Amino acid sequence: MKTLNKLMSLTQAVELIHDNDTVGIGGNVLHRAPMALVREIARQEKKGLHIVKTAGAMDVDLLCLAECVSSVDAGFISYETEYSLAGHYRKAVQNGLVKGNEHACYTVISALRAASAGIPFMPVKGLQISDLIEVNDYFTRIQDPFSGELVTVVKAIVPDVVIIHVQEADKNGNAKILGPKYDDVLLSRAAKKVIITTETIVPDSKFAFSQDKADIPHFLVNAVVHMPKGAAPCSCPSKYSIDRNNLDAFKAIKNKEELKDYLDNFMTEDYRRY
Amino acid sequence: MKTLNKLMSLTQAVELIHDNDTVGIGGNVLHRAPMALVREIARQEKKGLHIVKTAGAMDVDLLCLAECVSSVDAGFISYETEYSLAGHYRKAVQNGLVKGNEHACYTVISALRAASAGIPFMPVKGLQISDLIEVNDYFTRIQDPFSGELVTVVKAIVPDVVIIHVQEADKNGNAKILGPKYDDVLLSRAAKKVIITTETIVPDSKFAFSQDKADIPHFLVNAVVHMPKGAAPCSCPSKYSIDRNNLDAFKAIKNKEELKDYLDNFMTEDYRRY
Amino acid sequence: MMSTIENENYQVSDIMICAMARLIHNGENVFHGVSSHMPMLAVMLAKALHAPEAVYLNIPGGVDPKPKNLEKYTSAGAELYEQAVAVFPLAEIFDLSMRGRLDVAFLSGIQFDKTGNVNASVIGDYHKPKVRMPGGAGSAVLIPTAKRAIIWRTKHDKRTFVNKVDFVTTRGNIDRIVTPLCVFKYENGELLLDTIHPTSSLQEVIDNTGFEVKYKSIEYTPLPTKEEMTILKRMDPKNYRNIEF
């Protein structure tokens, strides 16, 4: 049987992302962030991206430093305790370069669920007394038509493209996440396009003959990049933990010029063809 | 570590269901329907139940014949082609004994998703031009507050109790469905109480030491009944197919008295303790 | 024409399945629901022939399954999970359609009228129905949202094809209606005769249709090819596809 081969290079995959796109990012804080794709977005100098993530860290921080970002819709943007704040994101928001659209992580999830179901908004039970409703145009209150009570709703967020790093994928785009899936499966359902980087390319027959089927089916996926260490220096469960030296090096970066060197140092690894 | 043992008899489990409860039923048409629980509901002569299921068959048909049912919210109630219509359901609706609340299967799913998220309603994209909106009080149209466009919404359905048959559960209620899960996972999240029958009781350690974790976590579950053949005469994937002789015998039943004999014939099997 | 048919022993179900299969294009996402042996075989046939990259979606949630043996009593069982490459359950298939990305949905109904209204609900009053139908399952939400809804119905009579349906369950993107006598297509807001099965005739279609049969030209549904029949018989050796006839 003929199959659709979606294997391509990192460069080709990132060319599917356009300036001003809404980009959803998989993983959570320093876990399974699609860092090779993030680095290539920075190298290709994408502009005006609208980033969507429940809880982001280095990925969003790097893209803010690279000046690729126009807005961030997220519940939490920070490294966890040990690596402290996302300084470049914070600075960009405080300088007015990036609009920080604050959500609860759950309202990001609700907005993505709305996108996935093709509906324009989603009611959210928990957002009740909050200044967030008044200051943001993506929240509002409406009447429940059945009880007459007020309910807060969040506007759908439809990512133009979602970038996800997985441990296993076949060349057609069937992709399997080992360990915590975070919000990646939902992201793949909400987006118009999905770009996958994968630690390993598995044979087409692997998922068919396993009880462990793919989490993301091929027909949602537009690009597959074979990219071992594609989440580094972030962690990739069952494959590797964080790369502390590299994280320290990144945290020491002060400006865009130093970022260029940092990105250049990854080029051999990111552009290697497997 | 101490654990909560939720093992009980079929009789005890069904005593958790009260007259006039809203009852969600797992499985789909003749697949993995929780038939032992359904039979015991009929034996205990529950009254006024509000049944919820995307696509039901023998389960709903039997409960209608037993006069346990007040209303059915479903997208489809019928056997598939070979076994033809659900005659007792049809008759009960046509005689006015049961209110047949017609949904699309998806509006049942949407109503359960709303329940699961604690919200009073869910927008549904697909229900556009339809008499169903006018004749049913659980559908209505509202304005999308962001675009001003009309959108159809469905009212949440919160099952008081959900009954589900699985292949594996531990005594604490962690339950695993092998093969198609249909809408059972969602049902377990939407309901106030969950009753599980299971082909096998697995050791408490089984899910902890497997990559294949439980689909339904113990803290959502109120009762676990060890019930091999608990879906028969319906099918249970990886365990058994339909029991054609028994299905034929049921399809030949004309009235409530004959149903009593049919149910009595199952008592040895349904009341056996393992 | 008829003699060819007799020689080859075509069943009406074979002709209907091949007609449905040919409506599936390569690469399309295709769904069918319960009680749907004919669409099930149409999808499998299309994938085996001209549409190998069509994506097969179904109620059990197996993506592109390769069932070893079909079951007589169901088209929603675990066999549609066998050798599937990914899990994409019913709820997500609906979502896919809602966001405009389901290409083809095979659906049914009880009554159809000339303007494309579909009734899958009741005959008579909704609250006191004369006849309560099984329900439209996915029809009410998929017919408006799937890019193309292909309706199939194993009855073609004046109670099925009516001037005006008793109840509008839905209306929407109907592409074709495949019946035992013919194929209708939906164009500019009305049903037109597309092709007549070689086993039938224009007169038979007219005699069994409750509204005026309009057409642009008289065309016949192509007969199944030898290749199609070979594959159909291999996939369905016990002829479950003919269960409704």
Place this chain on the structure above:
Amino acid sequence: MMSTIENENYQVSDIMICAMARLIHNGENVFHGVSSHMPMLAVMLAKALHAPEAVYLNIPGGVDPKPKNLEKYTSAGAELYEQAVAVFPLAEIFDLSMRGRLDVAFLSGIQFDKTGNVNASVIGDYHKPKVRMPGGAGSAVLIPTAKRAIIWRTKHDKRTFVNKVDFVTTRGNIDRIVTPLCVFKYENGELLLDTIHPTSSLQEVIDNTGFEVKYKSIEYTPLPTKEEMTILKRMDPKNYRNIEF
């Protein structure tokens, strides 16, 4: 009292963790999020002692995990998936809280005022913030919906406990606020001093709180027991729990 503390080498983090652990009752569903080493250890400690049937929920989605080794840099990693019995991911934990069935959520914030408002968003104007915070993660939706929100914060100063917050991210079912100096409880719409840590004093609490400190009686937070300390040190041999001090 202080000498006992010195003899036993209690850290403020130990006292805070034990205070949090004791707020967890047996059988309760308990959640913590990112950057939450102290709540993570509090849940594990409670489960090891008085609340074995507390249900441990977390961002990676492992139900009742038994991590072999904790990580210094995260409380949201795959180790919270190890030996978990079921998968219940973040989205579903939120849903659980929304439908009123999450018993305890450990959450944080940047500013708190005496009437129970929580700011986790910004200092200054929202659209042109003087300081942009990481964001409240789950706080805005969990504090109103969890049966009891337990707030913890490793800073106790007049910029944290203020007369009026700069921005109301949320307000809701606050049960306790655990700080390095004391525990506040929320009663009848206002924060009251519940217990003072034995490592601190009433005066220190007053000096570092931006609103009038009210209390019904002067009580002290019980010291960690030997058993608690033994388990804490076994679970966290590298003292990650003290990372913020």
